[in-house]
Amino acid sequence: MKKECTEQDLRELARSAQAVFEAVTLTEAPLCDGWQDDGLRVDYELRNGRVDCVLHRRVEADGKCWELEMCAPLAGNVLPEERMTPRERELCREDMSHDFLTGVYNRRYLETVFAQKLEQCAAQGRKAAVALVSIDNGQKLRDTYGQPVMDQLHCFVGNQWKKSFDTPATRVVCRLTGSIFAVGCLDADGKQLAEEMQNLYQQMPRECITTTGMMRRVPFTLSCGAAGLEDVSAKNWQALYELCDARLREAQNAGGDQMRAE
Numbered sequence: 001m002k003k004e005c006t007e008q009d010l011r012e013l014a015r016s017a018q019a020v021f022e023a024v025t026l027t028e029a030p031l032c033d034g035w036q037d038d039g040l041r042v043d044y045e046l047r048n049g050r051v052d053c054v055l056h057r058r059v060e061a062d063g064k065c066w067e068l069e070m071c072a073p074l075a076g077n078v079l080p081e082e083r084m085t086p087r088e089r090e091l092c093r094e095d096m097s098h099d100f101l102t103g104v105y106n107r108r109y110l111e112t113v114f115a116q117k118l119e120q121c122a123a124q125g126r127k128a129a130v131a132l133v134s135i136d137n138g139q140k141l142r143d144t145y146g147q148p149v150m151d152q153l154h155c156f157v158g159n160q161w162k163k164s165f166d167t168p169a170t171r172v173v174c175r176l177t178g179s180i181f182a183v184g185c186l187d188a189d190g191k192q193l194a195e196e197m198q199n200l201y202q203q204m205p206r207e208c209i210t211t212t213g214m215m216r217r218v219p220f221t222l223s224c225g226a227a228g229l230e231d232v233s234a235k236n237w238q239a240l241y242e243l244c245d246a247r248l249r250e251a252q253n254a255g256g257d258q259m260r261a262e
Contacts, residue, residue, distance in 0.1 A: 014068060030065060102159070107176050109172075110172070122235035133182070135220055171186070190261055221256055223258060
């Protein structure tokens with residue numbers, strides 16, 4: 001599909017797809033939010049004694065967000081996960097929880113598994129904190145060096161944080177979208193997490209050596225917004241995320257290369 005498309009293009013695509021898929025629908029959806037795993041989703045559904053594979057594709061066109069749903073039957077009447085061995089199911093769950101590019105956890109893991117742990121901490125009166133980290137001037141870096149170099153930079157930054165936040169039960173780093181990462185830490189308040197991350201950032205290399213094309217050094221800085229459960233009245237993931245996002249924006253608007261934790 002071409003990068004820029006219109007509603008008419010999508011309707012023509014839906015009509016042509018009917019020759020391949022059993023059912024095709026095109027509907028207007030809420031505005032796309034930009035998360036990297038929302039553009040394409042694959043579901044398996046048991047319908048009338050058979051298994052259907054359903055592809056959901058979200059595309060922006062003419063200022064609107066559209067969802068294209070295409071459905072086709074699979075052979076047999078058993079869902080794919082029921083055909084797997086326990087080990088295959090475990091590996092599949094691991095794959096679904098990690099960002100395909102950087103190898104750190106993804107947004108899905110953060111909003112399901114880790115968010116649940118965070119809210120359990122809140123219910124038990126324990127501490128928990130989250131920080132959002134963004135590569136400064138990501139679009140400018142992409143325009144200057146190209147997407148392959150940015151991909152390597154994303155991997156580099158993700159792995160720098162993963163060195164210190166790689167204990168799935170309590171300390172994780174996740175890639176949310178584009179150049180934004182999240183660090184989650186249980187049994188620590190916002191101030192403790194901010195201080196630890198600030199110390200780690202001061203020791204972190206500020207250049208990434210990329211090997212795409214000619215080897216080059218790509219300088220970068222990071223902005224960060226951190227908060228703990230003690231900073232929000234609603235003790236849940238959404239409230240904590242919104243406060244971290246606001247503080248991250250403050251850091252970026254102030255010129256970047258800094259931490260905001262209050």
